[in-house]
Amino acid sequence: xxxxxxxxxxxxxxxxxLPRWAKIVLAIAAAVIVYLLPIINPPxxxxxxxxxxxxxxxxxxxxxxxxxxxxxxxxxxxxxLGYIGFFAIGAFTVGILxxxxxxxxLLLCIPIAMVVTLVSGIVLGAPTLRVRGDYLAxxxxxxxxxxxxxxxNADSLTGGSRGISNIPTPxxxxxxxxxxxxxxxxxxxxxxxNQTRFLQFGVTxxxxxxxxxxxxxxxxxxxxxxMQNSRVGRAWEATREDEDAAELxxxxxxxxxxxxxxxxxxxxGLSGALFATKQQFINPDNFxxxxxxxxxxxxxxxxxxxxxxxxxxxxLLTWAPEKFRFLADARFLLFxxxxxxxxxxxxxxxMPPRRSVRAKKAAEQEPDQLDVEGAARx
Amino acid sequence: MSDTAPTPDQxxxxxxxxxxxxxxxxxxxxxxxxxxxxSVDISVDEVADLPKGKMLEVEDVTLRFGGVTAxxxxxxxxxxxxxxxxxxxxxxxxxxxFNVMTGVYQPTSGGVRFMGEPLGKRQKFQITKLGIARxxxxxxxxxxxxxxxxxxxxxxxxxxxxxxSALLRLPKHHAEESEGMDRxxxxxxxxxxxxxxxxxxxNLPYGDQRRLExxxxxxxxxxxxxxxxxxxxxxxxxxxxxxxxxxxxxxxGYTVLLIEHDMKLVMxxxxxxxxxxxxxxxxxxxxxxxxxxxxxxxxxxxxxxxAS
Numbered sequence: 001x002x003x004x005x006x007x008x009x010x011x012x013x014x015x016x017x018l019p020r021w022a023k024i025v026l027a028i029a030a031a032v033i034v035y036l037l038p039i040i041n042p043p044x045x046x047x048x049x050x051x052x053x054x055x056x057x058x059x060x061x062x063x064x065x066x067x068x069x070x071x072x073x074x075x076x077x078x079x080x081l082g083y084i085g086f087f088a089i090g091a092f093t094v095g096i097l098x099x100x101x102x103x104x105x106l107l108l109c110i111p112i113a114m115v116v117t118l119v120s121g122i123v124l125g126a127p128t129l130r131v132r133g134d135y136l137a138x139x140x141x142x143x144x145x146x147x148x149x150x151x152x153n154a155d156s157l158t159g160g161s162r163g164i165s166n167i168p169t170p171x172x173x174x175x176x177x178x179x180x181x182x183x184x185x186x187x188x189x190x191x192x193x194n195q196t197r198f199l200q201f202g203v204t205x206x207x208x209x210x211x212x213x214x215x216x217x218x219x220x221x222x223x224x225x226x227m228q229n230s231r232v233g234r235a236w237e238a239t240r241e242d243e244d245a246a247e248l249x250x251x252x253x254x255x256x257x258x259x260x261x262x263x264x265x266x267x268x269g270l271s272g273a274l275f276a277t278k279q280q281f282i283n284p285d286n287f288x289x290x291x292x293x294x295x296x297x298x299x300x301x302x303x304x305x306x307x308x309x310x311x312x313x314x315x316l317l318t319w320a321p322e323k324f325r326f327l328a329d330a331r332f333l334l335f336x337x338x339x340x341x342x343x344x345x346x347x348x349x350x351m352p353p354r355r356s357v358r359a360k361k362a363a364e365q366e367p368d369q370l371d372v373e374g375a376a377r378x
Numbered sequence: 379m380s381d382t383a384p385t386p387d388q389x390x391x392x393x394x395x396x397x398x399x400x401x402x403x404x405x406x407x408x409x410x411x412x413x414x415x416x417s418v419d420i421s422v423d424e425v426a427d428l429p430k431g432k433m434l435e436v437e438d439v440t441l442r443f444g445g446v447t448a449x450x451x452x453x454x455x456x457x458x459x460x461x462x463x464x465x466x467x468x469x470x471x472x473x474x475x476f477n478v479m480t481g482v483y484q485p486t487s488g489g490v491r492f493m494g495e496p497l498g499k500r501q502k503f504q505i506t507k508l509g510i511a512r513x514x515x516x517x518x519x520x521x522x523x524x525x526x527x528x529x530x531x532x533x534x535x536x537x538x539x540x541x542x543s544a545l546l547r548l549p550k551h552h553a554e555e556s557e558g559m560d561r562x563x564x565x566x567x568x569x570x571x572x573x574x575x576x577x578x579x580x581n582l583p584y585g586d587q588r589r590l591e592x593x594x595x596x597x598x599x600x601x602x603x604x605x606x607x608x609x610x611x612x613x614x615x616x617x618x619x620x621x622x623x624x625x626x627x628x629x630x631g632y633t634v635l636l637i638e639h640d641m642k643l644v645m646x647x648x649x650x651x652x653x654x655x656x657x658x659x660x661x662x663x664x665x666x667x668x669x670x671x672x673x674x675x676x677x678x679x680x681x682x683x684x685a686s
């Protein structure tokens with residue numbers, strides 16, 4: 001059972017042990033490969049039964065969702081079962097402002113959508129974060145459903161069950177075309193007839209959307225790291241570990257729980273906005289409670305509190321059902337079985353967080369001991 | 379590889395001891411007795427320069443839970459720079475008294491004054507920021523955080539880095555991080571835990587966990603340090619060592635309130651003692667006076683009903 005996490009942690013350790021320049025080179029190389037995945041179409045990984053670019057977009061989108069939800073569940077320990085509500089609010093804010101009631105450009109809609117979800121996170125959190133554990137889970141579960149029912153019934157605002165279409169796309173750049181690779185067995189060929197325009201956001205090609213989503217994933221990961229490695233992150237984790245003790249150690253726990261909730265909501269809103277612009281058509285059926293469950297599954301499978309873990313899990317849980325589409329309905333059975341097996345054999349998730357070594361001080365004090373010891377040996 | 383001698387690559391060797399993993403995060407802790415280094419200066423100016431006099435006054439505090447009276451008109455005070463012992467048999471209301479002082483419970487009547495100011499309806503974290511820190515009778519560390527992080531959380535009590543400073547890595551963030559790091563290492567060293575800074579709190583031996591709780595409380599720069607049975611579960615030798623440690627904390631300028639029901643132990647370290655029984659104060663005075671107080675002896679040993 002330890003093989004999985006020691007594999008991932010092994011990678012992490014080796015990476016950290018490298019000199020700085022090697023780290024930068026490797027990180028850039030990895031990022032380039034990830035960006036070029038839909039162009040390379042690697043055999044075995046690529047999905048044959050559905051558009052690989054679209055699948056990758058969903059992977060990146062849900063990775064973003066998982067990072068946001070990880071702040072709420074993984075760091076602050078607040079079980080949020082209604083995360084789809086924030087996702088939906090983000091998507092519909094873009095829909096309403098960009099298509100239904102105004103014609104604002106997308107780049108203006110997205111920040112507005114984030115602010116709206118942030119505020120809705122505070123509005124939901126302020127009264128409910130006083131309850132703990134299971135009670136909070138029930139309240140948020142209700143919130144997710146309330147949002148969906150409002151979307152269905154507020155006809156004049158949201159278009160009801162007809163939804164909203166013609167959602168604006170990001171502005172195009174359209175600089176050059178990138179030909180795809182096609183594989184004949186394991187031999188690659190450049191297919192000049194099939195090109196992705198850089199950057200043209202249209203209905204036919206999902207790849208530019210994938211690049212956009214992936215860029216946002218990297219940005220949010222970076223910000224997430226900065227948040228977690230600070231007083232804010234420590235306060236979240238202390239609250240998760242023992243709320244009363246945290247409070248008695250001077251942590252204003254309510255304020256920090258609300259911050260986690262609002263930050264998570266804003267990232268959920270960002271993902272929803274991204275989803276809306278990619279789909280260009282949304283209706284309330286896109287935001288059922290099942291997604292909330294799927295999002296929580298991503299965080300739990302990835303290992304609550306490990307940002308890379310939840311990203312990998314989100315991508316895996318999105319990609320696998322598409323990859324194994326040929327199994328038809330049996331894939332859901334297998335998916336469920338896999339989740340159950342994981343819950344039994346590896347309840348901490350694939351990549352549970354491991355505390356990093358932060359004893360910088362001790363490292364600084366080492367040199368003189370090193371000299372003493374070195375001299376003693378000679 | 380020995381764990382006692384500092385080796386050139388102490389840091390790597392510390393990582394290697396982590397190699398003896400049982401489970402993913404469970405680390406077999408090497409069985410070395412941590413030695414507190416009481417020569418480390420852990421004093422804080424704002425605490426050391428406090429004026430002499432009454433620091434905390436408990437004024438006629440009564441606390442009722444439904445029909446149960448947990449505290450009944452309790453009054454006492456703590457002087458700056460002393461170690462006050464709060465003793466009494468099990469269920470006397472010692473911890474309840476602590477909880478009133480740290481804002482966990484609001485007294486039914488009466489009140490607590492700290493540095494002359496009533497605590498009123500202040501929230502728990504605000505009271506900590508005012509300068510009262512505590513430990514818990516049952517260890518309540520942040521178990522899945524490292525020893526260092528536990529102490530950092532305590533140090534964060536006097537920090538104010540928020541989301542924006544953290545996201546933008548403003549100078550305030552860096553200044554407070556390094557101040558907190560310095561403070562945390564100072565305290566870990568003082569408590570003899572600096573070699574274990576990177577271990578998860580839950581993997582520390584019992585005694586180290588107790589000392590880590592004290593370090594975490596001290597990190598908040600408390601004017602008053604409240605210790606709730608810090609020696610519970612210790613053997614006599616360990617208890618004696620801990621009492622010495624508490625005395626050296628006081629010597630660095632901190633005021634200490636100590637709950638303990640081992641009479642003999644308390645006599646040795648405290649400057650004054652308050653005795654509670656069934657929620658009432660039955661005695662207050664110097665250790666020698668308390669020792670001979672018939673009410674205290676009766677409370678502890680019981681009175682033979684036939685005898686009187």
